[in-house]
Amino acid sequence: MGDFDFAVIFNNLPFLFEGMKTTLLLTVAAIVGGIIIGTALAMIRLAKIPVLSWAAAAYVNFFRSLPLILVIFWLYFLVPLILGRPVGAFASVLVAFILFEAAYYSEIIRAGISSIRSGQVAAARAIGMTYSQTMRFVVLPxxxxxxxxxxxxxxxxxxxxxxxxxVVGLKDFLVSAELIANRDQKLIEMFIFVAVVYFTICFAGSMLVSRLQRKLSR
Known part of the structure; x- marks a missing residue:
């Protein structure tokens, strides 16, 4: 590690920070959009309306059967064709992530809704609540x-x-680091730094999940 160049990291922190902002913005927006659409899909599947339930199930199975990188690539070219005008890489990628993640969130939310005892749903319907009210005030919380x-x-x-x-050239955190690494010929330094950052964030998130699981189990 004696030849490890820390300066290339510190000198390029502003550029790397811009890439991280793109990564975090994409993550948060995809989570929010995925949960909203996923919740709607889960409620449609549980409502037992044959045509709508089949369509929602087909959507979920379709996206869960495709690799994410292929969905990103498709929608990068497909969204501008649908809208009839060019759109930025971020908008196309965001649509791809939301549609893809909605399928996974749908299954998670459907399982969570199904875990609520049917007696609570029956009690809510008995006092005159509609299906949407029962979901909103009793089941979903x-x-x-x-x-x-x-x-x-x-x-x-x-x-x-x-x-x-x-794959579509969007300058997220990893792509920003790669550009610096290729420009300054500091591949080892930059990719080690990227690995440390990803590991730190994901490990902290995993510890938070474990803590919440222990708290909820009590």
């Missing part, structure tokens, strides 16, 4: 509390998957 550790685990996986945006 309890289900989401129980699902927090699993949702956070999926968020950690999503954060790691953002590195796949290199």
């Amino acid at each position: 309890q289900a989401f509390k129980a699902m927090i550790p699993v949702l956070l685990t999926q968020a950690i996986i999503l954060f790691q998957d953002t590195s796949l945006v290199y």
Whole structure:
């Protein structure tokens, strides 16, 4: 490690920070959008309306059967064609992540909703609540509390998957580090730094998930 050049890291921190902002923004936006659409898909599947339930199941199975990198590549070219005008790489990638993650969040949320005892649903319907009211006020608050550790685990996986945006040239944290490494011929320094940053964030997230699981189990 005597030849390890720390200066290349410190001198390029502003550029790396811009890349990390892109990574975090993409992660947070994809989590929010994925959970919203995933919740809707889960409720549709549980509502037992044949046509809608089949369509939601087909959506989930379709995206869960594809590699994320392929979805990113497809939508990077498909979104501009649908809109009839060019859009930025970030917008295309964000759409890909939201649609892809919604399928996984849907299954997590559906399992969480199914874990709520049917007696509570029956009691809510008996006092005159509609299906949407029962979900909003009775089922979802309890289900989401129980699902927090699993949702956070999926968020950690999503954060790691953002590195796949290199296929469309979006300058996230990893791509920014790669550009610096190739420019300054400091591949070892930059990729070790990237590995440390990813490990630190993901390990901290994993510890948080474990702590929440122990707290909820009590």
